[in-house]
Amino acid sequence: MSQSLRLGIAGLGTVGAGVVKIVRQKATLLEERAGRPVTISAVSARNRDKDRGVNLSSYAWEDDPVKLATRDDVDVFVELMGGSDGPAKAATEAALKAGKDVVTANKALLAHHGQALAELAEANDCVLRFEAGVAGGIPIIKSLTEGLAGNDVERVMGVMNGTCNYILTRMEDAGLSYEEAFKEADGLGYLEADPNLDVGGIDAGHKLSLLSAIAFGTQVNFDAVELEGIGCVSIEDIRQAADMGYRIKLLGVARMTGRGLEQSMTPCLVPASSPLGQLAGGTNMVVVEGDQVGQVVLRGAGAGEGPTASAVMGDVMDIARGLRMTTFGKPASKLVPAQPANSTPPAPYYLRLELSDKPGAMAKIASVLGDAGVSIHRMRQYDHAADTAPVLIVTHKTTRSSLTEALTGMAETGVVSGQPVALRIEEL
Amino acid sequence: MSQSLRLGIAGLGTVGAGVVKIVRQKATLLEERAGRPVTISAVSARNRDKDRGVNLSSYAWEDDPVKLATRDDVDVFVELMGGSDGPAKAATEAALKAGKDVVTANKALLAHHGQALAELAEANDCVLRFEAGVAGGIPIIKSLTEGLAGNDVERVMGVMNGTCNYILTRMEDAGLSYEEAFKEADGLGYLEADPNLDVGGIDAGHKLSLLSAIAFGTQVNFDAVELEGIGCVSIEDIRQAADMGYRIKLLGVARMTGRGLEQSMTPCLVPASSPLGQLAGGTNMVVVEGDQVGQVVLRGAGAGEGPTASAVMGDVMDIARGLRMTTFGKPASKLVPAQPANSTPPAPYYLRLELSDKPGAMAKIASVLGDAGVSIHRMRQYDHAADTAPVLIVTHKTTRSSLTEALTGMAETGVVSGQPVALRIEEL
Numbered sequence: 001m002s003q004s005l006r007l008g009i010a011g012l013g014t015v016g017a018g019v020v021k022i023v024r025q026k027a028t029l030l031e032e033r034a035g036r037p038v039t040i041s042a043v044s045a046r047n048r049d050k051d052r053g054v055n056l057s058s059y060a061w062e063d064d065p066v067k068l069a070t071r072d073d074v075d076v077f078v079e080l081m082g083g084s085d086g087p088a089k090a091a092t093e094a095a096l097k098a099g100k101d102v103v104t105a106n107k108a109l110l111a112h113h114g115q116a117l118a119e120l121a122e123a124n125d126c127v128l129r130f131e132a133g134v135a136g137g138i139p140i141i142k143s144l145t146e147g148l149a150g151n152d153v154e155r156v157m158g159v160m161n162g163t164c165n166y167i168l169t170r171m172e173d174a175g176l177s178y179e180e181a182f183k184e185a186d187g188l189g190y191l192e193a194d195p196n197l198d199v200g201g202i203d204a205g206h207k208l209s210l211l212s213a214i215a216f217g218t219q220v221n222f223d224a225v226e227l228e229g230i231g232c233v234s235i236e237d238i239r240q241a242a243d244m245g246y247r248i249k250l251l252g253v254a255r256m257t258g259r260g261l262e263q264s265m266t267p268c269l270v271p272a273s274s275p276l277g278q279l280a281g282g283t284n285m286v287v288v289e290g291d292q293v294g295q296v297v298l299r300g301a302g303a304g305e306g307p308t309a310s311a312v313m314g315d316v317m318d319i320a321r322g323l324r325m326t327t328f329g330k331p332a333s334k335l336v337p338a339q340p341a342n343s344t345p346p347a348p349y350y351l352r353l354e355l356s357d358k359p360g361a362m363a364k365i366a367s368v369l370g371d372a373g374v375s376i377h378r379m380r381q382y383d384h385a386a387d388t389a390p391v392l393i394v395t396h397k398t399t400r401s402s403l404t405e406a407l408t409g410m411a412e413t414g415v416v417s418g419q420p421v422a423l424r425i426e427e428l
Numbered sequence: 429m430s431q432s433l434r435l436g437i438a439g440l441g442t443v444g445a446g447v448v449k450i451v452r453q454k455a456t457l458l459e460e461r462a463g464r465p466v467t468i469s470a471v472s473a474r475n476r477d478k479d480r481g482v483n484l485s486s487y488a489w490e491d492d493p494v495k496l497a498t499r500d501d502v503d504v505f506v507e508l509m510g511g512s513d514g515p516a517k518a519a520t521e522a523a524l525k526a527g528k529d530v531v532t533a534n535k536a537l538l539a540h541h542g543q544a545l546a547e548l549a550e551a552n553d554c555v556l557r558f559e560a561g562v563a564g565g566i567p568i569i570k571s572l573t574e575g576l577a578g579n580d581v582e583r584v585m586g587v588m589n590g591t592c593n594y595i596l597t598r599m600e601d602a603g604l605s606y607e608e609a610f611k612e613a614d615g616l617g618y619l620e621a622d623p624n625l626d627v628g629g630i631d632a633g634h635k636l637s638l639l640s641a642i643a644f645g646t647q648v649n650f651d652a653v654e655l656e657g658i659g660c661v662s663i664e665d666i667r668q669a670a671d672m673g674y675r676i677k678l679l680g681v682a683r684m685t686g687r688g689l690e691q692s693m694t695p696c697l698v699p700a701s702s703p704l705g706q707l708a709g710g711t712n713m714v715v716v717e718g719d720q721v722g723q724v725v726l727r728g729a730g731a732g733e734g735p736t737a738s739a740v741m742g743d744v745m746d747i748a749r750g751l752r753m754t755t756f757g758k759p760a761s762k763l764v765p766a767q768p769a770n771s772t773p774p775a776p777y778y779l780r781l782e783l784s785d786k787p788g789a790m791a792k793i794a795s796v797l798g799d800a801g802v803s804i805h806r807m808r809q810y811d812h813a814a815d816t817a818p819v820l821i822v823t824h825k826t827t828r829s830s831l832t833e834a835l836t837g838m839a840e841t842g843v844v845s846g847q848p849v850a851l852r853i854e855e856l
Contacts, residue, residue, distance in 0.1 A: 026580065035759060131575065152454065290738060300723065309720055310578050310721035323753065
């Protein structure tokens, strides 16, 4: 085991540069911990000339990541390019076929091709790990696949997109509109090139689909994740939720129900006093509920050079130490296709709508709810200036389909203007 | 890898019975996850006839745990007896010498003999793991040794004795005195047979010493842990702390300083709004600060059948999967003796004392503090009935030795009655 573990790193953005720094600066520590040196043989990126604040001169350079991935002097291909297809996929496949282990931070790649890649890895006796792909520096993949392996997982929840949580926190703390908070996050460089990956919940949905696969032993099925972005959340909703002791989070929930696997990444109300409710700013949190362990909460930075590089190095160190885990906690052949639940279990909902200021309007709404079988827990109309009045309703537990029926009915009454806001309340 | 991994379990209390249940009830799940069956060959406990709510008839019985540990049909010796010496130590040593892997929940054993046992394990090519020994179901050992292996750890903190946190929480929430809350915890069966293990901070100190060893690559040195129990904390202190935005926790802190390794398990004030401050009841929390990852927080149940058995099974599953880690994250020979810091770094302190209600008394205290170089951040004397007046002081950052000098000086003034309370304020 004293032979060095040789990395080939593709992608030298923030995270790639961070990994290079750790390998250079902590050589002795890593060698002591792993029992063998960890070194870099070669690197690859789009632009060779860019200054990345780290000395790359002692590493071979490859313009083509596929070439990097299959070099004889590379034991582990570290994929930090991103993107669900294209070079990242091609190079990862090439690496596995060439018998190289792969460490990646690429949730999109695994959310779309996780099953095929896990099978390819196992067919070639390779390891494919992705700790950095979910919740940044939080060692959630390791905790779920290994530490909690004695549990039947009942529910996995998480706030896993720091940008969204930053926007929602700023709206609450500074009274900003969604648009203002979005602009601020953009100015700070927090948003992806395609911001819909963040605020549309896609990035967080990718992550949730990976956690689901591990938690429930199912094949990754990102397409079955119910996705809703945070664009529908207004400062008014945040204030009303706070008033009732809740906070609004872009919350991922995965649970196995009698009707199949539920996966949702949607804005939800969570109790303000719960760990998820207390999570402010760009921090991430994952909550795992196991039948033995009860509730375990992990919290930490979800992005950034250090935290993400830390997660990459966790996987690299496992390989260096000879700790060879399956990608999703079971051999890929044992992962079963998940029957999507197609409906979330009954839950209380928060509704906010603009009601015409006419006699009988409120009665019409109440009766539409009643007809749909949705029972009202709290309802209030509050102060208003215009000719419509905001009305806030918290329902008792109801099914999503009853709620949809009620929302359709409301639209037909002619007393509701605009689109009502409907957010699930997730009890913790 | 299809050969079954055969356990020998010594100790059939709550945790032992919990492990047996998991192995019996989740046989298929465990086999799928590990790629091989996990079975039990033999068990051992003091009383063979006790009903433990689980069928043991298919397992061989050994009265002597040493015999169990060395049976030919045992691959992993699972030590759940407890106790730093005696049968637990003898059987663990026997197992390792016989080439058996060992999984234990025994923090006392490892706090006292961790280095020798880790060396023995490695000399025999065996694994010795103890996830269940620290913070119950929270996968902190795995996270620290593996997931965060790319970090230089800067500080590890934790609330790791649920009983103490329960007592402190009940004092605050129900306005109970320490004695009343202690009695309540005792009635609920939360206390060890020797309650000083809990309330004296010894149990939590054992755990901290194990985390220190992993975090800083040092040999376990429990004797160097500064220990102070929660018996000195009064409801008055809890109220005053709350008033200033703090909560009192039995807090473990380990950090490597220029003066050596600091390890303390003492009642501290922490910001009420921090994750540690928000931790109520019997729950545990560990905070790791790494140079790359920043702050990672793990929270979960610190005791109980399910959570502790979950942690034991995490270690067992690692072994079943062929994931063979060193005990403390480095080969035992690479762990270095830790130079104890012998003094905590400068910190603000909370002081509460009873002052004689005489003219000039306050001036005497202020001048003693000044002479010792302790500068006052906040100071107030509050309403009182008797002929002494409670005085509350929050200092600026000061060293423990300056504080001790001030406390000695105060005793000599003759205007302080009784023993002042002095608690460190730990910033997060």
